[in-house]
Amino acid sequence: MRRAASTAWSTTSPPSRPRPSNGSNHIVTVRTRYAPSPTGALHIGNVRSGLFAYLFARHNGGEFVLRIDDTDQERSTQESLEEILESLRWLGMEWDKGPPESRYFQSSRFDRYREGALQLLRDHKAYPCYCTAEELDAKRKQAEREHRKPGYDGKCRGLPFAADLALPDKRAGRNYTIRFRSPRTGETVVADHVKGRAVFDNAELDDLIIFRSDGVPTYNFATVLDDADFGITHVVRGDDHLPNTPRQMQIFYALGLKPPEYAHLPLVMGPDGQKLSKRHGATSVFAYREAGYFPEALLNYLARLGWSHGDQEIFSKPELIEYFDFAACGKSAGIFNAEKLLWLNFHYMKERPLPQLAREVRPFIERAGYQRIPGGEAWLEKMIATLRERAKTLVELVDFARFYLSDAITIDPKAAAKFLKPEIAEPLKALAQEIESIESIDGGFSEAAVQAAFERVLERFGMKLGQLAQPVRVALTGGTVSPGIYEVIAVLGKAPTVARLRAALERVESAA
RNA sequence: GGUCCCAUCGUCUAGUGGUUAGGACACCGGCCUCUCACGUCGGGAACGCGGGUUCGACUCCCGCUGGGAUCACCA
Numbered sequence: 049m050r051r052a053a054s055t056a057w058s059t060t061s062p063p064s065r066p067r068p069s070n071g072s073n074h075i076v077t078v079r080t081r082y083a084p085s086p087t088g089a090l091h092i093g094n095v096r097s098g099l100f101a102y103l104f105a106r107h108n109g110g111e112f113v114l115r116i117d118d119t120d121q122e123r124s125t126q127e128s129l130e131e132i133l134e135s136l137r138w139l140g141m142e143w144d145k146g147p148p149e150s151r152y153f154q155s156s157r158f159d160r161y162r163e164g165a166l167q168l169l170r171d172h173k174a175y176p177c178y179c180t181a182e183e184l185d186a187k188r189k190q191a192e193r194e195h196r197k198p199g200y201d202g203k204c205r206g207l208p209f210a211a212d213l214a215l216p217d218k219r220a221g222r223n224y225t226i227r228f229r230s231p232r233t234g235e236t237v238v239a240d241h242v243k244g245r246a247v248f249d250n251a252e253l254d255d256l257i258i259f260r261s262d263g264v265p266t267y268n269f270a271t272v273l274d275d276a277d278f279g280i281t282h283v284v285r286g287d288d289h290l291p292n293t294p295r296q297m298q299i300f301y302a303l304g305l306k307p308p309e310y311a312h313l314p315l316v317m318g319p320d321g322q323k324l325s326k327r328h329g330a331t332s333v334f335a336y337r338e339a340g341y342f343p344e345a346l347l348n349y350l351a352r353l354g355w356s357h358g359d360q361e362i363f364s365k366p367e368l369i370e371y372f373d374f375a376a377c378g379k380s381a382g383i384f385n386a387e388k389l390l391w392l393n394f395h396y397m398k399e400r401p402l403p404q405l406a407r408e409v410r411p412f413i414e415r416a417g418y419q420r421i422p423g424g425e426a427w428l429e430k431m432i433a434t435l436r437e438r439a440k441t442l443v444e445l446v447d448f449a450r451f452y453l454s455d456a457i458t459i460d461p462k463a464a465a466k467f468l469k470p471e472i473a474e475p476l477k478a479l480a481q482e483i484e485s486i487e488s489i490d491g492g493f494s495e496a497a498v499q500a501a502f503e504r505v506l507e508r509f510g511m512k513l514g515q516l517a518q519p520v521r522v523a524l525t526g527g528t529v530s531p532g533i534y535e536v537i538a539v540l541g542k543a544p545t546v547a548r549l550r551a552a553l554e555r556v557e558s559a560a
Numbered sequence: 561g562g563u564c565c566c567a568u569c570g571u572c573u574a575g576u577g578g579u580u581a582g583g584a585c586a587c588c589g590g591c592c593u594c595u596c597a598c599g600u601c602g603g604g605a606a607c608g609c610g611g612g613u614u615c616g617a618c619u620c621c622c623g624c625u626g627g628g629a630u631c632a633c634c635a
Contacts, residue, residue, distance in 0.1 A: 085635050120634060181633060188632085197562050198631060216633090225633055243565065252563055252631095260633040267635045291564060291630045314566075314628090321627070349572095352584090356573055359583040378573075380566045381628060388572065388585045398598085437598045502594090517594030529596040 078110030079281050082143075083271065085117040086128035089332035090135040093316035093324040093384070094286070096350040100313055101284035102141045103351070103372035113278055114146030116153045119270050124155075135333035139343045140365060145278070154270050161265035162215055164273045164303065165226055165258060169213055173302040174258060176213060177204040177227045199254030205229065217263040226259035228269070228299060236294035241311035241374040243287065248294040256295055268292055272299045280308050287312040288323070311374050314354055314381040324384055336389075340412060340442030342400075345393040353382045362395060394440040402429040405436065412442045418453045423541075431539050434531035450526075451536075455544060457526040464555065467519040467528070473556045475516055476523065479505045480549040488542045495534040502534070523552030 082098035084090060105112040114136070118124040133147060150156040168174035177200075188198045204227070216222050230253045238246045258269035275283060290312045300307040318328035330336065336346055348363050355378065357363070357371045397405070406428045413421060421428055431452050432445070439445035451457050459468075482501035486493050506516060517533045524545060530536055537545050 083635085087635075117635060123634075177633095184633085192561080195561050199562090238564095246564065248564070254631090257633055262633075264633085266633070271635085286629090287565065288629055289635095292635095294564095312565085317628080319571090323629075353572065359574060361572090361584050378566095382573090383571060385571050385585070391585055435597095438596065513594050515594090521595065527595090531596085533594055 076110050077281065078105055078108035079113060079279055080105040080110065080284050081113040081115050081275070081278065081280050082141075083115040083117045083274075083285075084132050085120065085123075086125060086132060087120065087123040088128055089334055090132045091324070091331050092333060092336070092346070092350065093331065095135065095139070095141075095333055096316055096353065097284065097286045097313050098136075099139075099141060099347065099350055100311075100355070100372070100377070101282075103368055104282060104284055104311070104374070106369040107372045110281070111144040112141070113280070114143035114152060115274055115278070116147060116155075117267065117271070118153055118155045119264055119267060121155065121264070131332075131334060135337075138337055139333065139347055154274065157270070157274070158265070160277065161259075161270055161273055164269070165215055165265065168228065168258070168302055169209075169226065170211065171302070173229050174226050175205060175207065175229055176209050176216070176224045177255075177257070178207075178224045179203055197252075199252075200227070200256070202255060205255060215263060216259055216261045218261055223261050225257045225261050227255040228258045228295075228302070230255050230295065230298055236297055238290070238293045238297070238310055240290075241282070241309060242314075242377045243290070243312050243379060246290065246293075250294075250298075253295055253298065258299070268295055269299060272296050272303070272305075275308055276300065276303070276305045282309045282311060284311045284313065286315050288315060311377075313377060314379060316353060317381050317383045319383060321383065328384070340444065340446075341389070341393050342396045342408075345389060345396045348396075349389040349392050353384070354378050362392075390440045397436050397439065397441075397445075400436075402433060405429075405432050409442055409445060412446045413449070413453065416443075416446045422453065422544075427539070434535045434539060438531065451524065451530070452539060455547070457524075457548070459522060459526045459552075459555070460528070463522045463526070463528045467522045468552055468556050468559075469519075470556060470559075472516075472519045473553060475505055475509050475511060476519065476549055476553050476556070478508065479516070479520065480546050480553070483537070483542060483549070484546050486542065493538060493542065495538045498534045498537045519552075520549070524548050 080101040082101050084094065084098070102112045104110075116129065116132075118129075129147075136143070146152045165174060169176075184200070187201065191198045214220075214222055216224050216226060231250045234250045236248045236250055236253070238248070240246060256268060257266055259265050274280075293310055293312070297307045316324045318324045320328075324331055330339065333346070337343075344365070347365065347368070351363060351368050351372075352361065355372070355376055357376060363371070400408075403425075406425060409428075409432060410421075423431070431449060435445050435448050439448055446453075479501065482504055483498070486497045486501060502513065502516065505511075506513060509516075518528060521528060521530050521533055521536070524530075524533075524536055524540060540548075
């Protein structure tokens with residue numbers, strides 16, 4: 049049994065001990081991590097794996113660490129890092145350990161990776177490889193042509209090397225890579241929390257590069273050292289990493305360390321059944337935030353994609369934490385369903401306390417180009433109340449609010465042709481008068497008062513509500529679709545209502 | 561192609577040997593109604609195929625088929 053001697057831990061920088069979170073010194077038995085690389089936006093397929101890691105940690109009262117995998121200096125950017133951090137904060141996936149603390153950036157841990165590589169070299173569990181990238185590439189292509197497996201052929205594996213071999217560093221003229229000497233025989237078993245048992249034949253594992261010729265460690269190596277040093281107990285990630293797992297486990301063994309437990313989650317696919325990516329359209333967390341989605345909806349949707357708790361569809365974050373369990377995770381990939389996310393968003397739209405919704409909608413109003421909001425906080429809430437059941441996103445809500453937010457409404461010609469006909473002139477005129485005579489407080493009045501005004505006009509002209517409501521709707525909103533007409537008028541207020549009614553009247557009369 | 565993973569309505573899923581196979585999104589229809597929505601009621605819609613095991617398989621086993629992931633000096 050390849051068990052790590054417990055003393056092996058002492059040769060590494062010891063994992064930070066769990067902070068006494070509430071004064072008690074309970075031992076953290078679960079510590080998960082999410083390790084995005086700052087090479088682009090935070091992708092929703094990717095963040096879902098992070099969410100599951102987060103939920104598992106929280107469910108077990110453990111810790112969630114955020115690590116930034118930025119060994120790829122060329123592709124990593126500050127903007128991406130900030131977007132990732134902001135996205136996680138927005139989603140409410142707060143981390144216990146991580147940025148801004150520098151040790152959670154791989155780029156700050158190069159000394160540690162060097163030390164690890166040197167250890168492996170010393171133990172002859174790694175060796176220098178002098179093959180060039182071009183040479184390797186050619187061999188790979190050749191192998192593919194001949195239908196052989198494209199892995200490294202082990203050319204440099206048997207070469208002797210100095211016990212105190214220096215690590216590669218192109219600038220210092222040491223142009224070679226360090227390869228891990230992977231065992232040739234036996235098998236590596238991944239006892240996965242969601243996939244179950246996956247067995248890999250070690251003969252399939254080739255010797256992977258752990259240090260590049262420029263002296264930068266590669267992902268598979270850095271991640272092992274990090275997971276070990278930070279005391280990660282459960283590696284929760286997408287199942288695209290499953291093929292890497294036996295390699296990483298072998299590195300743990302070679303280092304004299306015990307691998308963590310693993311949970312590989314199925315990936316999120318696009319509608320075409322392929323791994324979700326940029327070409328499927330909006331896939332970043334930011335894109336959804338900007339499109340007017342709520343973090344609760346995204347979180348709920350992502351959690352429910354590949355995980356379930358009976359027939360329940362709506363989950364608050366505390367519920368997610370309480371119920372989360374790997375056993376309830378599905379094993380097969382799920383297709384991202386934008387419609388269902390929309391439905392969830394709609395659900396949270398309806399549930400939201402009005403004051404909160406009002407606060408959240410303001411930036412969207414501003415972004416839509418409106419200079420000012422016609423009323424105060426109470427007015428805004430009233431307006432939102434009439435629209436929230438008709439909009440699925442904040443962007444949509446603002447879009448519907450057009451006729452509330454600006455007096456410059458444009459009347460749809462088709463609607464006008466159908467409803468603003470000469471015979472409606474008199475009723476419209478009467479209604480304008482009725483509305484004008486309603487007692488108002490600060491220009492506002494009640495729906496009931498509006499209804500009474502309508503009823504008087506209806507009776508006088510012997511009309512049905514529908515015959516009057518549609519023309520009025522066109523006059524006030526410019527179209528045939530809107531919230532209830534009494535509501536619209538109550539929100540709009542006296543002056544704008546009368547003004548629009550008169551404007552429509554003019555239009556009718558000039559057309560006649 | 562090698563290796564690994566996966567397989568219930570179009571989609572997300574419940575199901576853990578005996579169910580009229582349940583729910584949700586979407587879709588269709590009724591009701592409500594000043595329009596549109598909301599709401600509500602109802603409807604169509606699934607166990608990939610073939611072998612076993614068993615008194616009995618959606619459920620267990622094997623094979624096939626199909627889908628996916630991965631095979632970098634990316635992560």
